[in-house]
Amino acid sequence: MSPKIVDKTEKKRTILQAAMKVFARKGFAKAKMNDIALEAGIGKGTIYEYFRSKDQIFINAFHFFIGDMEAEFNKILARDMNPKEKLVAIIKATFDSFFSAGDFGGILMDFWAEGIRNHQQEAMEDVFNLKEVYRKYRQIIMDILEEGIRCGMFREIDTQTTASLLFGCLDGIMLQYILDPAFVDMNAASRTLADIFTTSLTKHKSR
Amino acid sequence: MSPKIVDKTEKKRTILQAAMKVFARKGFAKAKMNDIALEAGIGKGTIYEYFRSKDQIFINAFHFFIGDMEAEFNKILARDMNPKEKLVAIIKATFDSFFSAGDFGGILMDFWAEGIRNHQQEAMEDVFNLKEVYRKYRQIIMDILEEGIRCGMFREIDTQTTASLLFGCLDGIMLQYILDPAFVDMNAASRTLADIFTTSLTKHKSR
């Protein structure tokens, strides 16, 4: 009765990962559906059994990419750590998440580029809202900063701006790594970034 | 002598600025030559009198965009300031440069996205080498940092990584501004960024 049994979810992920590789390699615009099919080792037409369009693949890739990071952050927030430790953990988690994405790092650029254009235009607002994602992550950092100020661990700073800067710094350093891996030591970057922000934020009793 | 006097350079810039507006609005891939022609108020074919191809326009736009910043930085370096002041000036100049680009902010994403892809591929290496541009700017910051350490103003830090982080932070915060201008106060960002880095780098005598 039931013919060929296929794990749709499994195959969908296979295609998605193939697509992400190709996007990372060529960028969204230059990535051909055929490239994705070849990378996935399937026929061109098969992709359309799992995704309605090239755009849909992109959006799915975005959510796939974001998903992990979100889970990771929530785990950190739930842990029993002081604000400074949380901040360091968030920084470390972001770097880890970036590396677990493996080849797909370059795809970040397309997420950004597409996200920026979308926010200026009308459609897709709901499915591909990079602005919201950023707000959410900034809020997480802001919460930690405010907690630190409340408990007297951090000095009084503009939490919103500082959160933006920290988050921006994470983005920016990854960008440089993607662009020029030989020049950026990511371990050092993780440590130094944590160092700079915690040093600067820490309230010195004696002063 | 010449029947029609046209300032080639002037018109080239007109086209370039039109192109940058369109790129910023739609992204490189979705920007049509016709859009650029319309924006520039000229005929489609005329563009080809000034640029060999769409790619060439992009590369020219890139250099146009970079050019100002480079000049600005050199001016700062030549000025008679201490390292801390220079750092603050560089940060300020970067923000200013970004705003002077006006509408064109969004184009940064395409520069980045294209630049990243190009560095992984072969062609264009010479004409569109984003990697080199970044190395150059990082070097400028590194030089300031090292000068600061030498003269005992900054503590001993990993200058290369710190330069990367500072420069990354500048990129990252602009990205967020482009994406969500209502959320990011650029003046505060400029001040806070300078504050965080100088505070953190400053060598405290008593310790």
Added chain:
Amino acid sequence: MSPKIVDKTEKKRTILQAAMKVFARKGFAKAKMNDIALEAGIGKGTIYEYFRSKDQIFINAFHFFIGDMEAEFNKILARDMNPKEKLVAIIKATFDSFFSAGDFGGILMDFWAEGIRNHQQEAMEDVFNLKEVYRKYRQIIMDILEEGIRCGMFREIDTQTTASLLFGCLDGIMLQYILDPAFVDMNAASRTLADIFTTSLTKHKSR
């Protein structure tokens, strides 16, 4: 003996009727094999157990549609009626046959459209010869007209052309009904058509 007894003929008809519904609804070109499978409540692949191709389904549908009408006409010809009565009976039978086709009326257009193209091309000539079908039906009408002339009931007319016109009129009125059912009263049409032709053909003794 056989593990599963399936009435091949029965299922073939099921598929055929499903196909006819879909053809009527969407036209041959826009009808998808999947639509037919869904309408028939079977799997897409199953259709190919009964028909070699989409074209074959169409041809079979055509013959299925024609089959009834042919039987009906032969019955009329065999009956003991005068030519005028036979003509009226043929007209009535055609209308009835059209309505018995139910939803499938619209499919006539595709039969016509396809038939016309096929006759101008080479292939299918044998399996799908609309020209022959028309010739046959015209001949039936011609025979009745000639019989009427022979027995002095009809005046001397161009039987071939008159047969074409009568048959054309039947086609044409159905077309209008399909297009705009609210505007065409098919009962009135049947009566009026019979009236016009018999009135016009009848030989008036006194003149």
Added chain:
Amino acid sequence: MSPKIVDKTEKKRTILQAAMKVFARKGFAKAKMNDIALEAGIGKGTIYEYFRSKDQIFINAFHFFIGDMEAEFNKILARDMNPKEKLVAIIKATFDSFFSAGDFGGILMDFWAEGIRNHQQEAMEDVFNLKEVYRKYRQIIMDILEEGIRCGMFREIDTQTTASLLFGCLDGIMLQYILDPAFVDMNAASRTLADIFTTSLTKHKSR
């Protein structure tokens, strides 16, 4: 200043006529844009300078085809003739119009087929309303019939149904001609059709 001067309207017609030829030969669905381009002796892309899509070509072809007939009919109605003469003139004009369409006769089938489907669906209602076209032409015939009855030239008949039948007969006979030109003498058909209807409709004084 002004480059290549092209009569857009003229070229549009050229493409339209090429398209009509191809539609007539292959049917709408099987006609490729490339076929039309080849027939028109231009490049594939050029078509899109004049028509937005294949559908638009079809709709334009429809209006082009209808246009002439409408003008012709209005001329007849304006002439000083009695109803019987008008009827004959309308019949003749329809046949003439059909032949002036030359090769394009076969395209009628696609108009019909498409028109029928459209009336069952939603879109295009306004641009491609075959129902309205038929209503208009039936009305023209009805008006003539009613005028004939009023002036005592025609007997009292169901004008709406008779108009449908006459118009249907015109369609139907053309269909047969397209299908099997060797079998249908269009001159005879024109004459016989006029004969049958006028004979049948004429009020005989002595009765």
Added chain:
DNA sequence: GATGAATGAGGATTCATTCAT
């Protein structure tokens, strides 16, 4: 110099058909 009409290579998408289960 300027133009925009013409072009055709290129790519997303559709869908009849196949075939492993």
Added chain:
DNA sequence: GATGAATGAATCCTCATTCAT
């Protein structure tokens, strides 16, 4: 026998680029 996942040929349409005027 029945199925539907997989396939790729086929096709519409886009758009950078050319070139006659």
